[in-house]
Amino acid sequence: MKFSILIVDDDKIVCNSLKRILGNKEYTINTIYTAKDALEEIYNNNPDLVILDYKLPDKNGLEVLKELKEKVPHVLVIILTAYGNVLLAVGAMKYGAYDFIEKEAEPELVRFTVQKALDTIRLQKEVQALQQEKFFENDLNRVVSNSAVMKKILELAGQFAQSNTTVLLTGETGTGKSLIAEYIHHKSQRFNQPFLTVNCSAIPHELIESELFGYEKGAFTGARSRGKIGLIEKANNGTIFLDEIGELSLDLQAKLLHVLEKSEFFRVGGVESIQVNIRFIIATNADLNTMINENRFRNDLYYRINVASLHMPPVRERQEDIISLAKYFINHFNKKFNKNVNKISSTAETILNNYYWPGNIREIRNIIERVMILIKDSEITENDLCQLQEQTKSFKGGPMTFPFCVNLGSGKNLLHEVQTAIISHTLKIANNNKTKAAQFLGIPRTSLQFYIDKYEILKDNQIT
Missing domain, CATH: 3.40.50.300 (P-loop containing nucleotide triphosphate hydrolases)
Structure with missing residues (x-):
């Protein structure tokens, strides 16, 4: 396991001295002379260990330490201090510094302190590797989060x-x-x-x-x-x-x-x-x-x-995840049933997206399992989702959460935005059937048509 060390000190002699003391095939050592360049280097290349001078020309080392612990808390930092500044270095450790080294310290002590920090990093990486192994072993990468x-x-x-x-x-x-x-x-x-x-x-x-x-x-x-x-x-x-x-x-x-x-x-x-x-x-x-x-x-x-x-939001409030969830379960049942389904038609995707999913992810899994048991082709089409379409047609109304939010103080007509969102979502639930959507909304079909025309709702889609 090779480690990267960044030495940050405005004194080039100190940098070269530390580089010589720490010379080792296990390390790659870079030197930086200003806080600004150091922060840029750390954010871009993510070194394992930073040896940071307490006093830098453009920023106090303590300020750099605080910023690092906020943005990249996993990076270990050893504070480099001049002789007599031990109290300042101990204070820096309260802000998250791993340890400190005096500039006049013996080379053996410098090597010991750095090696101790690297041993800590090695242990952390081994734990992270084991954690990642367990993560995939338990198939937790199946969490869909689009x-x-x-x-x-x-x-x-x-x-x-x-x-x-x-x-x-x-x-x-x-x-x-x-x-x-x-x-x-x-x-x-x-x-x-x-x-x-x-x-x-x-x-x-x-x-x-x-x-x-x-x-x-x-x-x-x-x-x-x-x-x-x-x-x-x-x-x-x-x-x-x-x-x-x-x-x-x-x-x-x-x-x-x-x-x-x-x-x-x-x-x-x-x-x-x-x-x-x-x-x-x-x-x-x-x-x-x-x-x-x-x-x-x-x-x-x-x-x-x-x-x-x-x-945990219901599926109807995370519509961007519906197709990804369906594809995840398709892959799962491909393996289980030895199938080779690799595509969902655009019409089938529309049906999946427009359905209201009262059973949420569990219902998506069950629907896809049923489809995968019966399917003979490599593509899921609207014909494979007849059960879902029948359930959509039989929806009689009930509690429904509408997936939208409004931005107060935006200067927009929020009443119009809310009306548009409610009508659009209800039309989706009703499979774009205006008569059924009007029934759900409790308004005449003519009133619904008025709002569809006024707000240009579903202008490009076929509605009945």
Whole structure:
């Protein structure tokens, strides 16, 4: 493993001296004399280690350090200081410097300090390589994120992964909450530790406490003679994903709150607490605020879990991802069913994009699986999506989230923008059938036609 080192000092003699001391086949060493050039070099070429002089002609070394830690926090920095400036260097370490070297230090000490930093970098790279291997091993590159909203979610998920904070995932059924939970786990420092999923709605209420917390021998009639380790204990040092948290009873919510706050719990029938080091990721498709108002969910637990939260959008709000999701599942079922489907016709793409997907990603998967079982050609056409078209025709109305936003204060006529967006989206849902769209909107067909003409909606598309 070869490392790159950047020496930043306005004194060329110091630069050459350090370069001579550190001469090694394992390193490539570059020298820069100003802060401006150093920052440009670091941003462009991303060196492993920077040896940074505390005093530079165009900028204080501490200012450079702060900027680096904000923009490229992974780069290790050793502060180079003149004799007698040790207190300043120690202060710089508080801002994220790895270590410091005095300019008059013995060559052996310089080599030792640099080697120690490079050993740290080597370990970090080995961990990152292992983490990446686990990431692909668990097929987490299947997260589709063409839409801006999903790119933002993955960005936040990556940031949340670096802490041990409890994460709350909300959103409709089938939006990918479990996949994002896995994504967070495998991006965290716990990636090589257990990841357990518990669907709280799938376990009978009378069993869920013993499943989560385990039990001691003789705790209840029918208990194993040796007792049982619960899922929380099994996930120690790793991550546990509690799906459908709203299904837990109030007394179990209280016990979960105790684990979250104290990192300890009692087995059923136990008298001694068990300490755990565990990261909780919690998901629900319910409105927890409504449940709190109905006294079905504890508000203290809600405040405890709602620290780092991510709302998973329904598929209808991330339309840019629909075709990519379909193609992902086509590739998946190509392998499973030994098929060779490699294309979706433009008409079929339109049908997929216009459908409202109440079942979200899970429904896309099911539809594509059905198509792949029956298809004989290499292209998916509208004929393969008859079921989807029938479901679209049979849509009778109901709650619908419209995927648009408005820019207050933009100077545009926002009323017209909102009307255009609502009519356009409703026409998509109605497969461009104006009679059906007018019924959904609760207006006469003539009024709908007036707005279509006025705002030039779907001017280039065929509507009926």
